[in-house]
Amino acid sequence: MNQRDNILAQVLTVPSLPVAAVKVISVLQKPHAELCEIARVINHDPGLATNALRLANSAMYGGQRKIDTIDMAVARLGVRRMLDLVVSSVVKPFAMTPVQGYDLPPGMLWLHSVAVACGAEELGKLLKIDVPSCAFTCGLLIDVGKNVLSTYLEVDGQAIRHEAFEQHVSFEQAERHVLGIDHAEVGAALLKHWGLPDALVAAARWHHEPSNCPPEHQALIDLVHASDQICTLSGIGTGSDGSNYKPCEATMARLKIDVHVIEATMCRIVERLDALEDILGQTSERN
Amino acid sequence: MDWPRIERVLMPVQVGSSTREGIRVAGIGEMLVSNDVREILVTYSLGSCVGVSVFDPEAGVGGLIHCMLPSSKIEADKAVKRPCMFVDTGVIALLQAVMDLGAIGSRMTIKVAGAGSPMDQVGRFKIGERNMTTFRKVLWKNGLMLAAEDVGGTEPRTMSLYMGLGRTTIRKNGSEGEL
Numbered sequence: 108m109n110q111r112d113n114i115l116a117q118v119l120t121v122p123s124l125p126v127a128a129v130k131v132i133s134v135l136q137k138p139h140a141e142l143c144e145i146a147r148v149i150n151h152d153p154g155l156a157t158n159a160l161r162l163a164n165s166a167m168y169g170g171q172r173k174i175d176t177i178d179m180a181v182a183r184l185g186v187r188r189m190l191d192l193v194v195s196s197v198v199k200p201f202a203m204t205p206v207q208g209y210d211l212p213p214g215m216l217w218l219h220s221v222a223v224a225c226g227a228e229e230l231g232k233l234l235k236i237d238v239p240s241c242a243f244t245c246g247l248l249i250d251v252g253k254n255v256l257s258t259y260l261e262v263d264g265q266a267i268r269h270e271a272f273e274q275h276v277s278f279e280q281a282e283r284h285v286l287g288i289d290h291a292e293v294g295a296a297l298l299k300h301w302g303l304p305d306a307l308v309a310a311a312r313w314h315h316e317p318s319n320c321p322p323e324h325q326a327l328i329d330l331v332h333a334s335d336q337i338c339t340l341s342g343i344g345t346g347s348d349g350s351n352y353k354p355c356e357a358t359m360a361r362l363k364i365d366v367h368v369i370e371a372t373m374c375r376i377v378e379r380l381d382a383l384e385d386i387l388g389q390t391s392e393r394n
Numbered sequence: 395m396d397w398p399r400i401e402r403v404l405m406p407v408q409v410g411s412s413t414r415e416g417i418r419v420a421g422i423g424e425m426l427v428s429n430d431v432r433e434i435l436v437t438y439s440l441g442s443c444v445g446v447s448v449f450d451p452e453a454g455v456g457g458l459i460h461c462m463l464p465s466s467k468i469e470a471d472k473a474v475k476r477p478c479m480f481v482d483t484g485v486i487a488l489l490q491a492v493m494d495l496g497a498i499g500s501r502m503t504i505k506v507a508g509a510g511s512p513m514d515q516v517g518r519f520k521i522g523e524r525n526m527t528t529f530r531k532v533l534w535k536n537g538l539m540l541a542a543e544d545v546g547g548t549e550p551r552t553m554s555l556y557m558g559l560g561r562t563t564i565r566k567n568g569s570e571g572e573l
Contacts, residue, residue: 210568265568272549272567277513340512340519341462342441342550343422347567349550350441350512359518366518373462373521374469377422377479 111287118255118296127152128197129302135190136241136304145189146181158196159184167382187240191224194244201254202247208257208264209346216254218380219344220247225379226334230372234362239327245310246331248303252294252311253346256282264347271351278348279315291315317358329358334372341373343380420445423479425459427491428557435555440508442522444529444545445553446485447505447573449560450497457492458555459484463521464528481528489536504538505562505573507553509545522546542573 108116123129131148134140149155156177162168163180168188174180181189202217209216224246231238271281279289295312306324310331313320317332336354339345420426420437428435435458437445442462449456459478466473466480477483493499506529509522526545533540544551544564552565553573562573 268567275513336512336519340442340510340521341422342439342443342508345439345441345550347550349548350510351548353513354519364518366520366524367468369519370463370468370521374472374479377462377476378472 109287114256114286114288114293115296118293118300121255121297121300124197124301124303125152127155128193131155131193132190132303135186135193140186142181142186143178145186146177149181149189149193150177155193155196158192159189162188162192187243190241191243191247194247195221198247198251202251204254206253206257206346208267209253209348210264211253211257211344211346215344215346216250217344219338220250221383222338222343222376222380223247223249223331223334225383226337226372226376227330229375229379230330230334230337230362230364230368233368233371233375234364236326236330236362238330239306241304241306241310242327242330245307245327246334248294248298248307249311249314249331249335250290250294251297252290252292255293255297256286256288256290268347271348277315277353278351289315315352317355325361329362332358333362333364337369337372338376340369341376343376420458420460422460422462423476423484425457425478425484425488425491427455427457427488427495429453429455429495431558433557435557436552438550438552440551440553441510442508442519442525444481444506444508444522444525445551446488446529447553447555447562448488448492448497449503449555449557449562450492450501451503451560452501453496453498454557455492455495455497456555456557456560457488458553459488461485461525461529464524481525482532485529485532486536489538499536499538502538503541503560503562504533505542506540507544507551507564507573510547510549510551513548544573 134145149159159180163174163183202220203214205213206216224243227242227246228238267281267285270284271278282289291312295308298308298311309320309324310328313328314332314335317328320328340350416432417434418426426435437460443460445460447458461481461484462479464481466483473480473483477487509526511522512519549566554563563570564573
């Protein structure tokens with residue numbers, strides 16, 4: 108078995124997501140998801156129910172009236188935020204682990220993921236374009252492949268960094284040269300293994316090569332790619348890979364992104380992260 | 395010689411947090427000042443952001459800031475809340491804070507790191523260069539000299555100011571060196 112196959116086999120050993128979470132995510136993906144159906148599924152998972160109530164009563168969403176039932180929490184948060192909440196709840200423990208091959212201490216990858224998620228939404232607002240409903244969730248998930256690869260990068264991290272920085276190739280290309288696979292493909296394999304919807308799998312798979320993605324996901328993946336580049340450049344939750352990635356010019360042209368949009372997005376991401384701190388908790392010993 | 399007066403910034407300033415004993419960390423848009431020889435001031439993950447260290451060996455006073463964007467004019471209301479996020483308001487706030495602790499401009503050693511960029515970019519992502527241009531303008535306007543810099547490229551940097559000796563170091567690609 109070559110190293111690529113070995114890594115893909117490793118992906119299949121990652122524990123599955125809780126059944127309730129997969130069920131909620133699948134209900135939330137329906138175009139006309141019924142709030143009562145979502146509430147019913149969430150009610151069966153104490154962890155998700157607690158998080159939903161916490162978020163609904165947080166400073167960001169809290170109204171004057173205290174929310175104490177899941178039906179009310181779902182109504183206040185809406186379908187899009189419920190999807191973000193559920194994915195955050197199930198993926199955060201995974202993403203909070205240290206990613207040693209990338210020199211990321213506990214929480215740094217999660218910080219980066221949340222920043223990319225917020226950035227995708229903020230970019231959409233700044234550019235006055237419709238943000239696909241799962242953009243935030245996609246942002247949370249694009250780099251989960253790093254968690255799996257870090258097991259291997261503990262051994263090969265130096266070789267990949269050398270290839271990337273000395274040979275001047277992008278970090279994901281260096282991963283492919285050294286390991287036979289990059290973190291984007293590994294992440295997509297993991298999300299597929301977890302049974303998550305196609306859009307989320309595609310965003311993870313193509314977030315460094317947005318021009319190769321299926322056309323139906325182009326708008327989504329353009330936003331996620333641009334946000335990832337902006338967060339990486341600004342150093343939010345970045346590891347030893349730094350900003351050693353290539354922004355896709357075609358994406359930047361499609362979105363009409365200029366330096367002022369990038370700066371405004373950076374500013375808004377930091378503001379969003381500040382506002383989310385009481386929900387996310389202290390994300391890392393760094394930053 | 396009369397040292398140019400640095401314009402005061404009457405704004406709240408985000409102060410970095412303490413982690414392990416003696417090590418204090420400035421996050422994005424935060425600054426730290428110290429006159430304690432036991433302390434190490436650190437800022438991590440400098441990408442296109444700039445980290446600036448300032449040290450007056452005679453007063454034993456130093457400071458460190460992590461600025462993200464060049465100009466506060468981009469979001470004036472945010473600059474009021476977070477002046478250290480921007481180079482133009484943040485560096486002034488840092489200079490003011492170390493001077494309040496007894497530092498004097500003519501004795502200061504000022505160093506800068508970061509200002510990185512992604513690969514193969516033609517202009518859209520040149521935030522790092524814009525940060526450096528603004529930083530140099532701030533120094534020039536206040537008659538201050540830059541002692542050392544480690545800027546550009548795609549590698550992330552960690553900047554540390556060791557208050558005991560006034561050393562500034564940069565850690566990148568797994569090794570730490572003097573700046």
